[in-house]
Ligand code: GTP
């Protein structure tokens with residue numbers, strides 16, 4: 001018998017964002033392949049077209065994971081490409097879908113926590129070799145937002161979306177501060193994916209970016225005030241001040257001005273905003289796929 005089977009854990013990519021943003025829909029699109037187009041005969045290297053590339057989704061209550069592959073070259077392959085048929089060497093990774101509901105976010109944020117030295121353990125829904133759990137470092141985060149919901153300034157969607165994004169970014173920032181010596185956790189890039197650009201009411205990526213930055217400016221002001229003003233004990237206030245002095249309680253750079261995603265570079269966190277859509281006519285999901293391919 002063979003002594004041990006060599007086992008390489010797959011790099012995980014985390015899919016987060018508010019409820020209804022389209023996380024589960026995106027996962028099913030990447031998993032199933034291209035949109036069905038009756039006028040087009042599929043080329044040999046494409047995954048067979050399926051009539052329903054995007055699964056009917058419902059509110060997710062549990063995280064789920066699929067195993068995906070992107071070609072291992074200078075230019076990542078399309079998610080439409082069937083890598084076996086194309087004869088390409090593939091980089092495999094895990095895409096982890098998480099529930100967006102505020103009460104179910106703990107799992108997603110636990111992946112990012114600075115105190116959690118525990119590597120990610122996931123089980124795949126497919127009966128793959130990694131179904132027994134995978135332990136490896138997080139490669140990237142996709143924060144999916146509904147660009148149409150953000151267009152309506154009267155809806156609470158912008159505030160709710162930015163609150164979640166704030167939690168993600170401040171957690172990554174704390175992770176950066178906690179790193180000591182050579183055991184530093186690797187930095188994790190964040191893609192803010194502005195989804196549903198097929199809808200004419202959707203905001204373009206540049207506006208999604210500036211609206212989120214404006215809302216994050218407001219939130220960090222409120223949160224830092226809350227740290228000092230709340231009626232907590234003297235010790236707690238001292239603790240908060242100390243944290244404040246280290247700049248840990250304040251998202252981004254020290255300036256009082258407008259928050260910009262660029263400030264996160266100070267903590268080795270790259271944030272990029274790219275628009276797209278999972279269903280309907282529009283720029284599609286190819287740019288997001290490419291972004292992932294360059295980081296796994
Ligand atoms: P939770 O599981 O509750 O966190 O939500 P989710 O982010 O997984 O959302 P889900 O994938 O269930 O999608 C919510 C709804 O948005 C579904 O009805 C999708 O069909 C729809 N949707 C997803 N992507 C798009 C898109 O690009 N355009 C449009 N028009 N609708 C989309």
Ligand code: MG
Nearest residue numbers: 023024059060
């Ligand atoms: Mg879902």
